[in-house]
Amino acid sequence: MKKVQETDRVIRGWLEEVRMDVLKEMQDPLAISEKSSRKDLVTNIDKSNEKKLVNFIRQFDPEARILGEEGSGDVVQDMKGHVWIIDPLDGTLNFVKQRDNFAIMIALYIDGKGILGYIMDVMHDIIYGGGPEIGVFTDTQKLRTPDNLTLREGLLGVSGPMLVHDRYHLQAIDEASSGVRIIGSAGIEFIQVLTGKQNGYISHLMPWDFAAGKILSETLELSVTKVDGTPVDMLSSNDVLVSTRNTQKDIINMIR
Amino acid sequence: MKKVQETDRVIRGWLEEVRMDVLKEMQDPLAISEKSSRKDLVTNIDKSNEKKLVNFIRQFDPEARILGEEGSGDVVQDMKGHVWIIDPLDGTLNFVKQRDNFAIMIALYIDGKGILGYIMDVMHDIIYGGGPEIGVFTDTQKLRTPDNLTLREGLLGVSGPMLVHDRYHLQAIDEASSGVRIIGSAGIEFIQVLTGKQNGYISHLMPWDFAAGKILSETLELSVTKVDGTPVDMLSSNDVLVSTRNTQKDIINMIR
Numbered sequence: 001m002k003k004v005q006e007t008d009r010v011i012r013g014w015l016e017e018v019r020m021d022v023l024k025e026m027q028d029p030l031a032i033s034e035k036s037s038r039k040d041l042v043t044n045i046d047k048s049n050e051k052k053l054v055n056f057i058r059q060f061d062p063e064a065r066i067l068g069e070e071g072s073g074d075v076v077q078d079m080k081g082h083v084w085i086i087d088p089l090d091g092t093l094n095f096v097k098q099r100d101n102f103a104i105m106i107a108l109y110i111d112g113k114g115i116l117g118y119i120m121d122v123m124h125d126i127i128y129g130g131g132p133e134i135g136v137f138t139d140t141q142k143l144r145t146p147d148n149l150t151l152r153e154g155l156l157g158v159s160g161p162m163l164v165h166d167r168y169h170l171q172a173i174d175e176a177s178s179g180v181r182i183i184g185s186a187g188i189e190f191i192q193v194l195t196g197k198q199n200g201y202i203s204h205l206m207p208w209d210f211a212a213g214k215i216l217s218e219t220l221e222l223s224v225t226k227v228d229g230t231p232v233d234m235l236s237s238n239d240v241l242v243s244t245r246n247t248q249k250d251i252i253n254m255i256r
Numbered sequence: 257m258k259k260v261q262e263t264d265r266v267i268r269g270w271l272e273e274v275r276m277d278v279l280k281e282m283q284d285p286l287a288i289s290e291k292s293s294r295k296d297l298v299t300n301i302d303k304s305n306e307k308k309l310v311n312f313i314r315q316f317d318p319e320a321r322i323l324g325e326e327g328s329g330d331v332v333q334d335m336k337g338h339v340w341i342i343d344p345l346d347g348t349l350n351f352v353k354q355r356d357n358f359a360i361m362i363a364l365y366i367d368g369k370g371i372l373g374y375i376m377d378v379m380h381d382i383i384y385g386g387g388p389e390i391g392v393f394t395d396t397q398k399l400r401t402p403d404n405l406t407l408r409e410g411l412l413g414v415s416g417p418m419l420v421h422d423r424y425h426l427q428a429i430d431e432a433s434s435g436v437r438i439i440g441s442a443g444i445e446f447i448q449v450l451t452g453k454q455n456g457y458i459s460h461l462m463p464w465d466f467a468a469g470k471i472l473s474e475t476l477e478l479s480v481t482k483v484d485g486t487p488v489d490m491l492s493s494n495d496v497l498v499s500t501r502n503t504q505k506d507i508i509n510m511i512r
Contacts (some may be wrong), residue, residue: 039435093435097411098453155353160436164419164427171420179295179349180416182438197354 004133007060007116011106014056015120015127018049018104022089022122032096041092046070049088049104057084067235069208079112079234085211091185099123103187107211109234117215119187119194128191128216136194136216145221146196151177151250154199156243157189158182162202167239168227168255170202176254186210193242194220200243200251202227210240223248227255260389263316263372267362270312271376271383274305274360278345278378288352297348302326305344305360313340323491325464335368335490341467347441355379359443363467365490373471375443384447388475392450401477402452407433407506410455412499413445414438418458423495424483424511426458432510442466449498450476456499456507458483466496479504483511 002010022045031044050070057064063082066073076083084106089095091102106118108131118129128143130136136143156177163170163180174180181198183189186205190213192198203209210232214224224242225231229252232238241251258266278301287300306326313320319338322329332339340362345351347358362374364387374385384399386392392399412433419426419436430436437454439445442461446469448454459465466488470480480498481487485508488494497507 093411097434098448100453155349155440160430164430174416174420178353179440180438181440182436184411184435184437192354197356 002060004116004131007108008129008134010060011108011116011118012127012129014053015104015106015118018052018088019120019122019125021052022049022104026099030096039093041096042070043089043092043096045095046089046092047072050086053086053088053104053106057086067207067211069206077235079109081111083109085109085208085234087187087208087212090187090209091183094184101183101185101188103185103191105187105208105212107215109211109215112234114211114215114218117212117219119190119212119216121188121191128194130219131215132219136219143194143220146193146199146244148221148244148246149199150244150246151199151254154178154244154247155197156180156247157192157198157201157203159203160184162204162239168202168251173202173251173254176250186213190217190242193217193222200241200247202239202241202251204237205240206237207234210238210242213242217242221245228252258316260372260387263364264385264390266316267364267372267374268383268385270309271360271362271374274308274344275376275378275381277308278305278360282355286352295349297352298326299345299348299352301351302345302348303328306342309342309344309360309362313342323463323467325462333491335365337367339365341365341464341490343443343464343468346443346465347439350440357439357441357444359441359447361443361464361468363471365467365471368490370467370471370474373468373475375446375468375472377444377447384450384472386475387471392472392475399450399476402449402455402500404477404500404502405455406500406502407455407510410434410500410503411453412436412503413448413454413457413459415459416440418460418495424458424507429458429507429510432506442469446473446498449473449478456497456503458495458497458507460493461496462493463490466494466498469498473498477501484508 067076067085087105095102104120108116116131186209189201227241323332343361351358360376364372372387442465445457483497
């Protein structure tokens with residue numbers, strides 16, 4: 001395994017390469033299928049992105065075990081050794097309906113420790129990436145730790161269904177915040193929190209939805225836990241809360 | 257009054273000029289006050305933008321009566337003659353909390369007929385503007401009429417409070433759509449509908465929130481009415497639905 005700095009450069013190169021392919025492939029009609037429901041879609045591009053990323057990773061890291069949303073990786077049942085967790089296209093519904101507001105995400109964990117995470121906002125061509133050893137960077141700037149805002153002081157990203165069904169008293173939490181926002185892509189929501197545009201985000205997420213964002217958020221001293229404040233399980237779905245520490249405290253107090 | 261094409265060029269110039277001022281002023285601390293609540297804010301920049309726009313309009317159009325959000329225009333009680341409706345900074349909460357996702361809007365009505373409308377996405381530096389005589393343009397492209405999607409086929413922008421309080425059965429409408437999104441700026445939501453990224457938007461809006469978007473939307477054969485399908489009142493607040501015609505039909509059927 002190469003040094004973290006070199007790995008960082010290599011991963012950014014993969015993301016740029018996959019992005020160029022996406023922009024080209026978007027000019028042709030998409031092949032769209034439903035997964036669990038008509039609101040849970042997958043396209044030919046989700047699948048081709050994942051195959052490309054799996055190939056890149058296998059060539060680069062012979063020790064890799066790969067957990068990917070579309071299943072072209074490995075069956076990963078523990079976090080031992082080098083575990084790569086990838087979301088080849090996050091926010092597929094946005095991708096299909098908007099051609100905007102979607103992401104590609106890559107995370108590397110070694111023996112359960114987050115080493116490097118990457119969220120690429122494809123249409124804005126910005127990669128938010130890095131980890132505890134090197135900090136979080138875009139191409140042009142180093143991100144600083146967002147202000148430690150309370151719930152009341154900021155905007156909260158939420159899952160639409162969780163808001164409507166008032167999970168965890170989310171409607172009261174909404175009322176206590178400055179307002180809620182719904183974007184429809186976990187990756188883009190994590191970017192909002194990393195850049196201080198929202199002070200938190202709550203949603204039901206799979207490992208590939210939060211693996212990269214968790215590394216980046218924790219590097220910037222944000223908290224990433226289940227909504228009740230307990231640790232997330234890296235290998236299953238969780239109701240995840242990413243937020244400033246003060247917002248996390250406020251939310252945990254409200255759901256008790 | 258000048259020709260529509262010339263007026264179009266002049267208004268785009270004002271918007272670019274005000275935008276440059278906003279970017280400069282954003283580097284200093286904002287002076288923020290609460291209006292009706294802690295979620296309804298106004299800043300020094302809302303006010304200075306409005307003063308600049310009012311000055312531009314008065315110099316350009318001596319017949320102008322001006323309805324502006326911050327009150328530096330006129331008291332306008334009918335739509336006779338030249339009525340300019342301006343929102344100097346739409347999405348002030350986003351502006352304050354995110355420094356992103358806010359708009360400047362200008363509309364010109366003559367004897368109640370929408371002539372020209374402009375929505376500037378300030379941070380992306382894109383003006384969506386025009387009207388029935390010249391079509392809708394950005395600097396680089398002419399917008400085409402969005403596909404006439406049904407409710408089920410697309411994403412719906414909504415007001416957070418209206419969704420939480422289930423106004424107009426909005427939770428069932430959400431369920432019937434492909435999903436809801438919440439951006440927090442009427443101007444940016446109108447842009448999503450104009451560009452086909454959302455097939456509709458529902459919110460409680462003041463005249464300056466929808467005056468420009470209505471002209472642009474109708475030019476692209478989208479419908480702009482109250483949620484029950486009746487005409488909006490240009491001089492008071494309305495629960496507004498902007499959408500494709502098929503989505504409008506679906507929503508009206510659901511709220512009956």
